[in-house]
Amino acid sequence: MTTAAGFRRASRIAGLEISEIVQISERAAALKAAGKDVVSLSTGEPDFPTPAHVVEAAHAAALAGKTKYTATAGTAELRGAVAADAGVTVAEVIISTGAKQVIANAMLATLEPGDQVVMPAPYWTSYSDIVAMAGGVPVVVPCAMEDGFKLSPAALEAAITPQTRWLMLNAPSNPSGAIYSQAELQALAAVLDRHPQVWVMADEIYEHLNFIPFTRLAVAAPQLRDRLLTVNGASKAWSMTGWRIGWGIAPAPLVKAMGAVQGQVTSGACSIAQAAAVAALTGDNSLIDVRRQALRARRDRVVAALNAVPGIDCPSPDGAFYVFPRITGAMAAKGFDSDAALCTWLLEDHGVAIVPGRAFGLPGHARLSFAYSDADLDAGLGRIAAALGA
The missing domain is CATH 3.90.1150.10 (Aspartate Aminotransferase, domain 1)
Structure with a gap:
Protein backbone atom coordinates (compact mmCIF):
# COMPACT_ATOMS: atom_id res chain seq x y z
CA MET A 1 0.00 0.00 0.00
CA PRO A 46 -28.02 13.02 -26.06
CA ASP A 47 -28.62 9.39 -26.96
CA PHE A 48 -28.56 10.31 -30.67
CA PRO A 49 -25.40 9.47 -32.66
CA THR A 50 -23.13 12.16 -34.07
CA PRO A 51 -24.44 12.97 -37.60
CA ALA A 52 -22.80 10.90 -40.31
CA HIS A 53 -21.47 13.87 -42.30
CA VAL A 54 -19.68 15.12 -39.18
CA VAL A 55 -17.99 11.76 -38.59
CA GLU A 56 -17.03 11.59 -42.26
CA ALA A 57 -15.42 15.04 -42.06
CA ALA A 58 -13.32 13.89 -39.10
CA HIS A 59 -12.27 10.77 -40.99
CA ALA A 60 -11.31 12.81 -44.01
CA ALA A 61 -9.30 15.22 -41.88
CA ALA A 62 -7.40 12.37 -40.25
CA LEU A 63 -6.64 10.75 -43.61
CA ALA A 64 -5.46 14.12 -44.93
CA GLY A 65 -2.91 14.39 -42.14
CA LYS A 66 -4.67 17.10 -40.15
CA THR A 67 -3.41 15.53 -36.95
CA LYS A 68 -0.92 18.15 -35.81
CA TYR A 69 -1.09 20.90 -33.21
CA THR A 70 -3.42 23.75 -34.08
CA ALA A 71 -3.19 27.38 -33.12
CA THR A 72 -4.06 27.82 -29.44
CA ALA A 73 -7.24 29.75 -30.24
CA GLY A 74 -8.36 27.18 -32.81
CA THR A 75 -8.09 26.49 -36.52
CA ALA A 76 -8.81 29.29 -38.95
CA GLU A 77 -11.59 27.20 -40.49
CA LEU A 78 -13.52 26.64 -37.27
CA ARG A 79 -12.99 30.12 -35.89
CA GLY A 80 -14.19 31.47 -39.21
CA ALA A 81 -17.30 29.29 -39.16
CA VAL A 82 -18.16 30.39 -35.62
CA ALA A 83 -17.49 34.04 -36.46
CA ALA A 84 -19.71 33.88 -39.54
CA ASP A 85 -22.53 32.31 -37.55
CA ALA A 86 -22.30 34.94 -34.80
CA GLY A 87 -21.61 37.95 -37.03
CA VAL A 88 -18.29 38.79 -35.38
CA THR A 89 -14.64 38.85 -36.38
CA VAL A 90 -12.30 35.87 -36.03
CA ALA A 91 -10.36 37.80 -33.37
CA GLU A 92 -13.46 37.58 -31.18
CA VAL A 93 -13.57 33.75 -31.22
CA ILE A 94 -11.69 31.12 -29.23
CA ILE A 95 -12.06 27.35 -29.62
CA SER A 96 -11.61 25.26 -26.49
CA THR A 97 -11.77 21.67 -25.30
CA GLY A 98 -15.46 21.86 -24.47
CA ALA A 99 -17.63 24.75 -23.31
CA LYS A 100 -16.52 24.11 -19.72
CA GLN A 101 -12.98 25.12 -20.62
CA VAL A 102 -14.28 28.33 -22.18
CA ILE A 103 -15.87 29.24 -18.86
CA ALA A 104 -12.81 28.26 -16.82
CA ASN A 105 -10.54 30.24 -19.15
CA ALA A 106 -12.67 33.35 -18.70
CA MET A 107 -12.90 33.13 -14.93
CA LEU A 108 -9.19 32.41 -14.48
CA ALA A 109 -8.35 35.27 -16.84
CA THR A 110 -10.49 37.90 -15.13
CA LEU A 111 -11.26 37.18 -11.47
CA GLU A 112 -9.29 38.55 -8.55
CA PRO A 113 -9.75 37.14 -5.03
CA GLY A 114 -13.06 38.33 -3.64
CA ASP A 115 -14.61 39.31 -6.96
CA GLN A 116 -18.29 38.37 -7.00
CA VAL A 117 -20.14 36.43 -9.70
CA VAL A 118 -23.93 36.50 -9.75
CA MET A 119 -25.52 33.19 -10.75
CA PRO A 120 -29.27 32.56 -10.80
CA ALA A 121 -30.21 29.22 -9.26
CA PRO A 122 -30.78 26.64 -10.50
CA TYR A 123 -27.45 26.81 -12.30
CA TRP A 124 -25.20 24.25 -13.96
CA THR A 125 -23.17 22.61 -11.22
CA SER A 126 -19.73 23.59 -12.52
CA TYR A 127 -20.39 27.34 -12.40
CA SER A 128 -19.89 27.75 -8.67
CA ASP A 129 -16.86 25.48 -8.51
CA ILE A 130 -15.13 27.17 -11.44
CA VAL A 131 -15.71 30.59 -9.88
CA ALA A 132 -14.40 29.43 -6.51
CA MET A 133 -11.35 27.79 -8.10
CA ALA A 134 -10.55 31.10 -9.77
CA GLY A 135 -10.74 32.93 -6.44
CA GLY A 136 -14.17 34.44 -6.98
CA VAL A 137 -17.22 34.43 -4.76
CA PRO A 138 -20.45 32.92 -6.14
CA VAL A 139 -23.50 35.06 -5.34
CA VAL A 140 -26.45 32.71 -5.72
CA VAL A 141 -29.87 34.17 -6.48
CA PRO A 142 -32.65 31.58 -6.03
CA CYS A 143 -35.23 31.70 -8.82
CA ALA A 144 -38.45 29.92 -7.89
CA MET A 145 -40.40 27.49 -10.02
CA GLU A 146 -43.38 29.85 -9.82
CA ASP A 147 -41.25 32.47 -11.59
CA GLY A 148 -40.24 30.06 -14.33
CA PHE A 149 -36.82 29.58 -12.72
CA LYS A 150 -35.83 32.93 -14.27
CA LEU A 151 -33.92 35.90 -12.85
CA SER A 152 -35.96 39.07 -12.44
CA PRO A 153 -34.54 42.56 -12.98
CA ALA A 154 -35.26 43.42 -9.32
CA ALA A 155 -33.41 40.34 -8.07
CA LEU A 156 -30.45 41.12 -10.33
CA GLU A 157 -30.32 44.71 -9.11
CA ALA A 158 -30.35 43.55 -5.50
CA ALA A 159 -27.51 41.08 -6.08
CA ILE A 160 -25.07 43.54 -7.68
CA THR A 161 -22.45 45.19 -5.46
CA PRO A 162 -19.28 47.16 -6.20
CA GLN A 163 -17.44 43.81 -6.08
CA THR A 164 -19.59 42.22 -8.79
CA ARG A 165 -17.50 41.22 -11.79
CA TRP A 166 -19.76 38.84 -13.76
CA LEU A 167 -23.32 37.68 -14.25
CA MET A 168 -23.68 34.08 -15.46
CA LEU A 169 -26.85 33.58 -17.48
CA ASN A 170 -27.75 30.20 -18.98
CA ALA A 171 -30.60 29.78 -21.47
CA PRO A 172 -31.94 27.37 -22.48
CA SER A 173 -31.16 26.36 -18.95
CA ASN A 174 -29.51 23.31 -17.53
CA PRO A 175 -31.31 22.10 -15.40
CA SER A 176 -34.67 23.88 -15.74
CA GLY A 177 -35.00 24.32 -19.52
CA ALA A 178 -35.99 27.97 -18.99
CA ILE A 179 -35.71 30.39 -21.92
CA TYR A 180 -35.80 34.17 -21.54
CA SER A 181 -37.90 36.11 -24.02
CA GLN A 182 -36.36 39.00 -25.89
CA ALA A 183 -38.26 41.42 -23.64
CA GLU A 184 -37.01 39.67 -20.51
CA LEU A 185 -33.42 39.84 -21.73
CA GLN A 186 -33.79 43.52 -22.51
CA ALA A 187 -35.16 44.15 -19.01
CA LEU A 188 -32.11 42.47 -17.47
CA ALA A 189 -29.87 44.46 -19.83
CA ALA A 190 -31.46 47.69 -18.59
CA VAL A 191 -30.21 46.81 -15.09
CA LEU A 192 -26.77 45.99 -16.41
CA ASP A 193 -26.67 49.32 -18.24
CA ARG A 194 -26.51 50.94 -14.79
CA HIS A 195 -23.55 48.76 -13.74
CA PRO A 196 -20.89 48.98 -16.46
CA GLN A 197 -18.35 47.07 -14.36
CA VAL A 198 -20.40 43.86 -14.64
CA TRP A 199 -19.56 41.54 -17.51
CA VAL A 200 -22.04 38.93 -18.71
CA MET A 201 -21.51 35.29 -19.59
CA ALA A 202 -24.34 33.99 -21.76
CA ASP A 203 -24.14 30.20 -21.80
CA GLU A 204 -26.14 29.25 -24.91
CA ILE A 205 -24.90 25.69 -25.40
CA TYR A 206 -28.52 24.44 -25.74
CA GLU A 207 -29.41 27.16 -28.26
CA HIS A 208 -30.72 24.79 -30.94
CA LEU A 209 -32.69 22.61 -28.52
CA ASN A 210 -35.60 24.98 -27.99
CA PHE A 211 -39.36 24.38 -27.95
CA ILE A 212 -40.27 28.09 -27.98
CA PRO A 213 -38.50 30.94 -29.81
CA PHE A 214 -34.97 31.61 -28.59
CA THR A 215 -33.11 34.93 -28.82
CA ARG A 216 -29.37 35.27 -28.31
CA LEU A 217 -28.44 37.83 -25.68
CA ALA A 218 -26.08 39.49 -28.16
CA VAL A 219 -29.08 40.10 -30.43
CA ALA A 220 -31.52 41.17 -27.72
CA ALA A 221 -29.06 43.57 -26.06
CA PRO A 222 -26.36 44.61 -28.54
CA GLN A 223 -25.21 47.37 -26.17
CA LEU A 224 -23.69 44.65 -23.99
CA ARG A 225 -21.43 43.24 -26.69
CA ASP A 226 -18.32 45.04 -25.42
CA ARG A 227 -18.63 43.10 -22.12
CA LEU A 228 -20.33 39.90 -23.22
CA LEU A 229 -18.93 36.38 -23.39
CA THR A 230 -21.15 33.97 -25.30
CA VAL A 231 -20.42 30.31 -24.62
CA ASN A 232 -21.51 27.66 -27.10
CA GLY A 233 -20.30 24.46 -28.67
CA ALA A 234 -20.98 21.30 -30.62
CA SER A 235 -21.77 18.92 -27.77
CA LYS A 236 -25.54 19.10 -27.43
CA ALA A 237 -27.15 20.00 -30.76
CA TRP A 238 -24.87 17.73 -32.78
CA SER A 239 -24.49 14.96 -30.16
CA MET A 240 -20.73 15.53 -29.97
CA THR A 241 -20.15 15.40 -26.21
CA GLY A 242 -17.06 13.21 -26.48
CA TRP A 243 -15.52 15.29 -29.27
CA ARG A 244 -14.91 18.07 -26.70
CA ILE A 245 -15.36 21.20 -28.79
CA GLY A 246 -16.69 24.43 -27.34
CA TRP A 247 -16.21 28.05 -28.27
CA GLY A 248 -16.31 31.49 -26.74
CA ILE A 249 -17.32 34.70 -28.49
CA ALA A 250 -16.13 37.85 -26.74
CA PRO A 251 -14.28 41.14 -27.21
CA ALA A 252 -10.80 40.52 -28.57
CA PRO A 253 -8.95 41.53 -25.35
CA LEU A 254 -10.86 38.89 -23.37
CA VAL A 255 -10.30 36.29 -26.08
CA LYS A 256 -6.56 37.04 -25.97
CA ALA A 257 -6.50 36.70 -22.17
CA MET A 258 -8.46 33.43 -22.34
CA GLY A 259 -5.96 32.20 -24.92
CA ALA A 260 -3.10 32.96 -22.53
CA VAL A 261 -4.75 30.71 -19.92
CA GLN A 262 -5.58 27.98 -22.42
CA GLY A 263 -2.07 28.02 -23.81
CA GLN A 264 -0.72 26.90 -20.45
CA VAL A 265 -3.39 24.26 -19.81
CA THR A 266 -4.32 22.41 -23.00
CA SER A 267 -3.10 24.50 -25.93
CA GLY A 268 -5.34 24.07 -28.96
CA ALA A 269 -8.31 21.70 -29.05
CA CYS A 270 -8.15 18.41 -30.97
CA SER A 271 -7.45 19.08 -34.66
CA ILE A 272 -9.70 16.28 -35.92
CA ALA A 273 -12.58 17.27 -33.66
CA GLN A 274 -12.28 20.85 -34.91
CA ALA A 275 -12.62 19.64 -38.50
CA ALA A 276 -15.73 17.74 -37.45
CA ALA A 277 -17.16 20.85 -35.81
CA VAL A 278 -16.70 22.83 -39.03
CA ALA A 279 -18.85 20.24 -40.80
CA ALA A 280 -21.42 20.48 -38.02
CA LEU A 281 -21.71 24.25 -38.27
CA THR A 282 -21.66 24.54 -42.05
CA GLY A 283 -23.38 21.33 -43.18
CA ASP A 284 -27.00 20.27 -43.55
CA ASN A 285 -28.58 20.74 -40.14
Whole structure:
Protein backbone atom coordinates (compact mmCIF):
# COMPACT_ATOMS: atom_id res chain seq x y z
CA MET A 1 0.00 0.00 0.00
CA THR A 2 1.36 3.41 -0.94
CA THR A 3 0.71 6.65 0.88
CA ALA A 4 0.98 10.27 -0.17
CA ALA A 5 3.16 11.41 2.70
CA GLY A 6 3.29 15.17 2.94
CA PHE A 7 0.54 15.73 0.38
CA ARG A 8 -1.12 19.11 0.77
CA ARG A 9 -4.21 20.13 -1.14
CA ALA A 10 -4.17 23.74 -2.32
CA SER A 11 -6.54 26.02 -0.43
CA ARG A 12 -8.13 27.23 -3.66
CA ILE A 13 -9.58 23.76 -4.21
CA ALA A 14 -10.15 22.89 -0.55
CA GLY A 15 -13.87 22.33 -1.07
CA LEU A 16 -13.70 21.17 -4.67
CA GLU A 17 -14.85 17.68 -5.63
CA ILE A 18 -16.06 15.93 -8.77
CA SER A 19 -19.55 17.22 -9.58
CA GLU A 20 -22.48 15.47 -7.95
CA ILE A 21 -23.80 14.59 -11.40
CA VAL A 22 -20.61 12.66 -12.17
CA GLN A 23 -20.60 11.06 -8.72
CA ILE A 24 -24.14 9.77 -9.25
CA SER A 25 -23.31 8.53 -12.75
CA GLU A 26 -20.25 6.71 -11.45
CA ARG A 27 -22.23 5.17 -8.59
CA ALA A 28 -24.89 3.99 -11.04
CA ALA A 29 -22.16 2.48 -13.23
CA ALA A 30 -20.62 0.73 -10.22
CA LEU A 31 -23.98 -0.76 -9.24
CA LYS A 32 -24.46 -1.99 -12.81
CA ALA A 33 -21.00 -3.53 -12.79
CA ALA A 34 -21.92 -5.32 -9.57
CA GLY A 35 -24.90 -6.87 -11.32
CA LYS A 36 -27.69 -4.54 -10.20
CA ASP A 37 -30.35 -3.48 -12.69
CA VAL A 38 -30.02 0.33 -12.81
CA VAL A 39 -31.59 2.88 -15.15
CA SER A 40 -29.78 6.22 -15.29
CA LEU A 41 -31.65 9.42 -16.14
CA SER A 42 -28.89 11.56 -14.66
CA THR A 43 -26.50 12.67 -17.40
CA GLY A 44 -26.72 15.49 -19.92
CA GLU A 45 -25.79 13.53 -23.01
CA PRO A 46 -28.02 13.02 -26.06
CA ASP A 47 -28.62 9.39 -26.96
CA PHE A 48 -28.56 10.31 -30.67
CA PRO A 49 -25.40 9.47 -32.66
CA THR A 50 -23.13 12.16 -34.07
CA PRO A 51 -24.44 12.97 -37.60
CA ALA A 52 -22.80 10.90 -40.31
CA HIS A 53 -21.47 13.87 -42.30
CA VAL A 54 -19.68 15.12 -39.18
CA VAL A 55 -17.99 11.76 -38.59
CA GLU A 56 -17.03 11.59 -42.26
CA ALA A 57 -15.42 15.04 -42.06
CA ALA A 58 -13.32 13.89 -39.10
CA HIS A 59 -12.27 10.77 -40.99
CA ALA A 60 -11.31 12.81 -44.01
CA ALA A 61 -9.30 15.22 -41.88
CA ALA A 62 -7.40 12.37 -40.25
CA LEU A 63 -6.64 10.75 -43.61
CA ALA A 64 -5.46 14.12 -44.93
CA GLY A 65 -2.91 14.39 -42.14
CA LYS A 66 -4.67 17.10 -40.15
CA THR A 67 -3.41 15.53 -36.95
CA LYS A 68 -0.92 18.15 -35.81
CA TYR A 69 -1.09 20.90 -33.21
CA THR A 70 -3.42 23.75 -34.08
CA ALA A 71 -3.19 27.38 -33.12
CA THR A 72 -4.06 27.82 -29.44
CA ALA A 73 -7.24 29.75 -30.24
CA GLY A 74 -8.36 27.18 -32.81
CA THR A 75 -8.09 26.49 -36.52
CA ALA A 76 -8.81 29.29 -38.95
CA GLU A 77 -11.59 27.20 -40.49
CA LEU A 78 -13.52 26.64 -37.27
CA ARG A 79 -12.99 30.12 -35.89
CA GLY A 80 -14.19 31.47 -39.21
CA ALA A 81 -17.30 29.29 -39.16
CA VAL A 82 -18.16 30.39 -35.62
CA ALA A 83 -17.49 34.04 -36.46
CA ALA A 84 -19.71 33.88 -39.54
CA ASP A 85 -22.53 32.31 -37.55
CA ALA A 86 -22.30 34.94 -34.80
CA GLY A 87 -21.61 37.95 -37.03
CA VAL A 88 -18.29 38.79 -35.38
CA THR A 89 -14.64 38.85 -36.38
CA VAL A 90 -12.30 35.87 -36.03
CA ALA A 91 -10.36 37.80 -33.37
CA GLU A 92 -13.46 37.58 -31.18
CA VAL A 93 -13.57 33.75 -31.22
CA ILE A 94 -11.69 31.12 -29.23
CA ILE A 95 -12.06 27.35 -29.62
CA SER A 96 -11.61 25.26 -26.49
CA THR A 97 -11.77 21.67 -25.30
CA GLY A 98 -15.46 21.86 -24.47
CA ALA A 99 -17.63 24.75 -23.31
CA LYS A 100 -16.52 24.11 -19.72
CA GLN A 101 -12.98 25.12 -20.62
CA VAL A 102 -14.28 28.33 -22.18
CA ILE A 103 -15.87 29.24 -18.86
CA ALA A 104 -12.81 28.26 -16.82
CA ASN A 105 -10.54 30.24 -19.15
CA ALA A 106 -12.67 33.35 -18.70
CA MET A 107 -12.90 33.13 -14.93
CA LEU A 108 -9.19 32.41 -14.48
CA ALA A 109 -8.35 35.27 -16.84
CA THR A 110 -10.49 37.90 -15.13
CA LEU A 111 -11.26 37.18 -11.47
CA GLU A 112 -9.29 38.55 -8.55
CA PRO A 113 -9.75 37.14 -5.03
CA GLY A 114 -13.06 38.33 -3.64
CA ASP A 115 -14.61 39.31 -6.96
CA GLN A 116 -18.29 38.37 -7.00
CA VAL A 117 -20.14 36.43 -9.70
CA VAL A 118 -23.93 36.50 -9.75
CA MET A 119 -25.52 33.19 -10.75
CA PRO A 120 -29.27 32.56 -10.80
CA ALA A 121 -30.21 29.22 -9.26
CA PRO A 122 -30.78 26.64 -10.50
CA TYR A 123 -27.45 26.81 -12.30
CA TRP A 124 -25.20 24.25 -13.96
CA THR A 125 -23.17 22.61 -11.22
CA SER A 126 -19.73 23.59 -12.52
CA TYR A 127 -20.39 27.34 -12.40
CA SER A 128 -19.89 27.75 -8.67
CA ASP A 129 -16.86 25.48 -8.51
CA ILE A 130 -15.13 27.17 -11.44
CA VAL A 131 -15.71 30.59 -9.88
CA ALA A 132 -14.40 29.43 -6.51
CA MET A 133 -11.35 27.79 -8.10
CA ALA A 134 -10.55 31.10 -9.77
CA GLY A 135 -10.74 32.93 -6.44
CA GLY A 136 -14.17 34.44 -6.98
CA VAL A 137 -17.22 34.43 -4.76
CA PRO A 138 -20.45 32.92 -6.14
CA VAL A 139 -23.50 35.06 -5.34
CA VAL A 140 -26.45 32.71 -5.72
CA VAL A 141 -29.87 34.17 -6.48
CA PRO A 142 -32.65 31.58 -6.03
CA CYS A 143 -35.23 31.70 -8.82
CA ALA A 144 -38.45 29.92 -7.89
CA MET A 145 -40.40 27.49 -10.02
CA GLU A 146 -43.38 29.85 -9.82
CA ASP A 147 -41.25 32.47 -11.59
CA GLY A 148 -40.24 30.06 -14.33
CA PHE A 149 -36.82 29.58 -12.72
CA LYS A 150 -35.83 32.93 -14.27
CA LEU A 151 -33.92 35.90 -12.85
CA SER A 152 -35.96 39.07 -12.44
CA PRO A 153 -34.54 42.56 -12.98
CA ALA A 154 -35.26 43.42 -9.32
CA ALA A 155 -33.41 40.34 -8.07
CA LEU A 156 -30.45 41.12 -10.33
CA GLU A 157 -30.32 44.71 -9.11
CA ALA A 158 -30.35 43.55 -5.50
CA ALA A 159 -27.51 41.08 -6.08
CA ILE A 160 -25.07 43.54 -7.68
CA THR A 161 -22.45 45.19 -5.46
CA PRO A 162 -19.28 47.16 -6.20
CA GLN A 163 -17.44 43.81 -6.08
CA THR A 164 -19.59 42.22 -8.79
CA ARG A 165 -17.50 41.22 -11.79
CA TRP A 166 -19.76 38.84 -13.76
CA LEU A 167 -23.32 37.68 -14.25
CA MET A 168 -23.68 34.08 -15.46
CA LEU A 169 -26.85 33.58 -17.48
CA ASN A 170 -27.75 30.20 -18.98
CA ALA A 171 -30.60 29.78 -21.47
CA PRO A 172 -31.94 27.37 -22.48
CA SER A 173 -31.16 26.36 -18.95
CA ASN A 174 -29.51 23.31 -17.53
CA PRO A 175 -31.31 22.10 -15.40
CA SER A 176 -34.67 23.88 -15.74
CA GLY A 177 -35.00 24.32 -19.52
CA ALA A 178 -35.99 27.97 -18.99
CA ILE A 179 -35.71 30.39 -21.92
CA TYR A 180 -35.80 34.17 -21.54
CA SER A 181 -37.90 36.11 -24.02
CA GLN A 182 -36.36 39.00 -25.89
CA ALA A 183 -38.26 41.42 -23.64
CA GLU A 184 -37.01 39.67 -20.51
CA LEU A 185 -33.42 39.84 -21.73
CA GLN A 186 -33.79 43.52 -22.51
CA ALA A 187 -35.16 44.15 -19.01
CA LEU A 188 -32.11 42.47 -17.47
CA ALA A 189 -29.87 44.46 -19.83
CA ALA A 190 -31.46 47.69 -18.59
CA VAL A 191 -30.21 46.81 -15.09
CA LEU A 192 -26.77 45.99 -16.41
CA ASP A 193 -26.67 49.32 -18.24
CA ARG A 194 -26.51 50.94 -14.79
CA HIS A 195 -23.55 48.76 -13.74
CA PRO A 196 -20.89 48.98 -16.46
CA GLN A 197 -18.35 47.07 -14.36
CA VAL A 198 -20.40 43.86 -14.64
CA TRP A 199 -19.56 41.54 -17.51
CA VAL A 200 -22.04 38.93 -18.71
CA MET A 201 -21.51 35.29 -19.59
CA ALA A 202 -24.34 33.99 -21.76
CA ASP A 203 -24.14 30.20 -21.80
CA GLU A 204 -26.14 29.25 -24.91
CA ILE A 205 -24.90 25.69 -25.40
CA TYR A 206 -28.52 24.44 -25.74
CA GLU A 207 -29.41 27.16 -28.26
CA HIS A 208 -30.72 24.79 -30.94
CA LEU A 209 -32.69 22.61 -28.52
CA ASN A 210 -35.60 24.98 -27.99
CA PHE A 211 -39.36 24.38 -27.95
CA ILE A 212 -40.27 28.09 -27.98
CA PRO A 213 -38.50 30.94 -29.81
CA PHE A 214 -34.97 31.61 -28.59
CA THR A 215 -33.11 34.93 -28.82
CA ARG A 216 -29.37 35.27 -28.31
CA LEU A 217 -28.44 37.83 -25.68
CA ALA A 218 -26.08 39.49 -28.16
CA VAL A 219 -29.08 40.10 -30.43
CA ALA A 220 -31.52 41.17 -27.72
CA ALA A 221 -29.06 43.57 -26.06
CA PRO A 222 -26.36 44.61 -28.54
CA GLN A 223 -25.21 47.37 -26.17
CA LEU A 224 -23.69 44.65 -23.99
CA ARG A 225 -21.43 43.24 -26.69
CA ASP A 226 -18.32 45.04 -25.42
CA ARG A 227 -18.63 43.10 -22.12
CA LEU A 228 -20.33 39.90 -23.22
CA LEU A 229 -18.93 36.38 -23.39
CA THR A 230 -21.15 33.97 -25.30
CA VAL A 231 -20.42 30.31 -24.62
CA ASN A 232 -21.51 27.66 -27.10
CA GLY A 233 -20.30 24.46 -28.67
CA ALA A 234 -20.98 21.30 -30.62
CA SER A 235 -21.77 18.92 -27.77
CA LYS A 236 -25.54 19.10 -27.43
CA ALA A 237 -27.15 20.00 -30.76
CA TRP A 238 -24.87 17.73 -32.78
CA SER A 239 -24.49 14.96 -30.16
CA MET A 240 -20.73 15.53 -29.97
CA THR A 241 -20.15 15.40 -26.21
CA GLY A 242 -17.06 13.21 -26.48
CA TRP A 243 -15.52 15.29 -29.27
CA ARG A 244 -14.91 18.07 -26.70
CA ILE A 245 -15.36 21.20 -28.79
CA GLY A 246 -16.69 24.43 -27.34
CA TRP A 247 -16.21 28.05 -28.27
CA GLY A 248 -16.31 31.49 -26.74
CA ILE A 249 -17.32 34.70 -28.49
CA ALA A 250 -16.13 37.85 -26.74
CA PRO A 251 -14.28 41.14 -27.21
CA ALA A 252 -10.80 40.52 -28.57
CA PRO A 253 -8.95 41.53 -25.35
CA LEU A 254 -10.86 38.89 -23.37
CA VAL A 255 -10.30 36.29 -26.08
CA LYS A 256 -6.56 37.04 -25.97
CA ALA A 257 -6.50 36.70 -22.17
CA MET A 258 -8.46 33.43 -22.34
CA GLY A 259 -5.96 32.20 -24.92
CA ALA A 260 -3.10 32.96 -22.53
CA VAL A 261 -4.75 30.71 -19.92
CA GLN A 262 -5.58 27.98 -22.42
CA GLY A 263 -2.07 28.02 -23.81
CA GLN A 264 -0.72 26.90 -20.45
CA VAL A 265 -3.39 24.26 -19.81
CA THR A 266 -4.32 22.41 -23.00
CA SER A 267 -3.10 24.50 -25.93
CA GLY A 268 -5.34 24.07 -28.96
CA ALA A 269 -8.31 21.70 -29.05
CA CYS A 270 -8.15 18.41 -30.97
CA SER A 271 -7.45 19.08 -34.66
CA ILE A 272 -9.70 16.28 -35.92
CA ALA A 273 -12.58 17.27 -33.66
CA GLN A 274 -12.28 20.85 -34.91
CA ALA A 275 -12.62 19.64 -38.50
CA ALA A 276 -15.73 17.74 -37.45
CA ALA A 277 -17.16 20.85 -35.81
CA VAL A 278 -16.70 22.83 -39.03
CA ALA A 279 -18.85 20.24 -40.80
CA ALA A 280 -21.42 20.48 -38.02
CA LEU A 281 -21.71 24.25 -38.27
CA THR A 282 -21.66 24.54 -42.05
CA GLY A 283 -23.38 21.33 -43.18
CA ASP A 284 -27.00 20.27 -43.55
CA ASN A 285 -28.58 20.74 -40.14
CA SER A 286 -32.10 19.55 -40.90
CA LEU A 287 -31.42 16.61 -38.59
CA ILE A 288 -31.44 18.99 -35.62
CA ASP A 289 -35.09 19.80 -36.34
CA VAL A 290 -35.97 16.10 -36.46
CA ARG A 291 -34.22 15.45 -33.16
CA ARG A 292 -35.80 18.50 -31.56
CA GLN A 293 -39.24 17.12 -32.35
CA ALA A 294 -38.25 13.75 -30.88
CA LEU A 295 -37.10 15.51 -27.71
CA ARG A 296 -40.35 17.48 -27.56
CA ALA A 297 -42.34 14.23 -27.62
CA ARG A 298 -40.14 12.76 -24.89
CA ARG A 299 -40.52 15.91 -22.81
CA ASP A 300 -44.30 15.71 -22.97
CA ARG A 301 -44.30 12.03 -21.94
CA VAL A 302 -41.94 12.64 -19.04
CA VAL A 303 -43.81 15.69 -17.75
CA ALA A 304 -47.14 13.85 -17.86
CA ALA A 305 -45.71 10.78 -16.14
CA LEU A 306 -44.04 12.73 -13.33
CA ASN A 307 -47.09 14.88 -12.66
CA ALA A 308 -49.04 11.67 -12.10
CA VAL A 309 -46.69 10.73 -9.23
CA PRO A 310 -47.80 11.83 -5.74
CA GLY A 311 -45.61 14.56 -4.31
CA ILE A 312 -44.03 15.63 -7.61
CA ASP A 313 -44.83 18.89 -9.41
CA CYS A 314 -43.17 19.02 -12.83
CA PRO A 315 -43.40 22.11 -15.07
CA SER A 316 -42.81 21.68 -18.80
CA PRO A 317 -39.40 23.04 -19.87
CA ASP A 318 -39.07 25.42 -22.82
CA GLY A 319 -35.74 24.03 -24.02
CA ALA A 320 -32.73 21.76 -23.42
CA PHE A 321 -33.54 18.14 -22.47
CA TYR A 322 -34.15 18.19 -18.74
CA VAL A 323 -37.07 18.48 -16.36
CA PHE A 324 -36.58 19.99 -12.92
CA PRO A 325 -39.61 19.03 -10.83
CA ARG A 326 -40.29 20.02 -7.26
CA ILE A 327 -40.12 16.88 -5.09
CA THR A 328 -40.75 18.25 -1.60
CA GLY A 329 -44.10 16.46 -1.36
CA ALA A 330 -42.48 13.13 -2.15
CA MET A 331 -39.71 13.85 0.35
CA ALA A 332 -42.23 14.49 3.09
CA ALA A 333 -44.34 11.45 2.21
CA LYS A 334 -41.33 9.13 2.42
CA GLY A 335 -39.76 10.77 5.46
CA PHE A 336 -36.66 12.24 3.78
CA ASP A 337 -35.27 15.56 4.95
CA SER A 338 -33.35 16.34 1.78
CA ASP A 339 -33.62 15.92 -1.96
CA ALA A 340 -30.24 14.14 -1.90
CA ALA A 341 -31.54 11.52 0.53
CA LEU A 342 -34.55 10.80 -1.67
CA CYS A 343 -32.40 10.53 -4.79
CA THR A 344 -29.96 8.20 -3.03
CA TRP A 345 -32.86 5.96 -1.94
CA LEU A 346 -34.23 5.86 -5.49
CA LEU A 347 -30.83 4.78 -6.79
CA GLU A 348 -29.82 2.29 -4.12
CA ASP A 349 -33.23 0.72 -3.44
CA HIS A 350 -35.14 1.19 -6.69
CA GLY A 351 -32.44 1.27 -9.36
CA VAL A 352 -33.05 4.68 -10.95
CA ALA A 353 -30.52 7.51 -10.97
CA ILE A 354 -31.57 11.18 -10.93
CA VAL A 355 -29.75 14.26 -9.60
CA PRO A 356 -30.85 16.22 -6.50
CA GLY A 357 -31.62 19.90 -6.87
CA ARG A 358 -28.99 20.86 -4.29
CA ALA A 359 -26.35 20.15 -6.96
CA PHE A 360 -27.83 23.05 -8.94
CA GLY A 361 -28.16 25.45 -6.03
CA LEU A 362 -31.91 24.94 -5.56
CA PRO A 363 -32.78 22.18 -3.06
CA GLY A 364 -36.19 20.56 -3.04
CA HIS A 365 -36.05 19.67 -6.72
CA ALA A 366 -34.44 16.99 -8.87
CA ARG A 367 -33.13 16.90 -12.43
CA LEU A 368 -34.05 14.17 -14.87
CA SER A 369 -32.74 14.06 -18.41
CA PHE A 370 -35.07 12.97 -21.21
CA ALA A 371 -32.23 12.59 -23.70
CA TYR A 372 -32.56 8.81 -23.31
CA SER A 373 -34.24 6.08 -25.30
CA ASP A 374 -37.97 5.54 -24.89
CA ALA A 375 -37.21 2.18 -23.26
CA ASP A 376 -34.95 3.77 -20.64
CA LEU A 377 -37.43 6.56 -19.99
CA ASP A 378 -40.30 4.10 -19.55
CA ALA A 379 -38.24 1.94 -17.20
CA GLY A 380 -36.96 4.84 -15.12
CA LEU A 381 -40.30 6.60 -14.84
CA GLY A 382 -41.97 3.32 -13.95
CA ARG A 383 -39.54 2.77 -11.09
CA ILE A 384 -40.06 6.28 -9.77
CA ALA A 385 -43.82 5.85 -9.88
CA ALA A 386 -43.64 2.49 -8.13
CA ALA A 387 -41.30 3.79 -5.44
CA LEU A 388 -43.39 6.86 -4.69
CA GLY A 389 -46.73 5.12 -4.75
CA ALA A 390 -48.30 6.23 -8.00
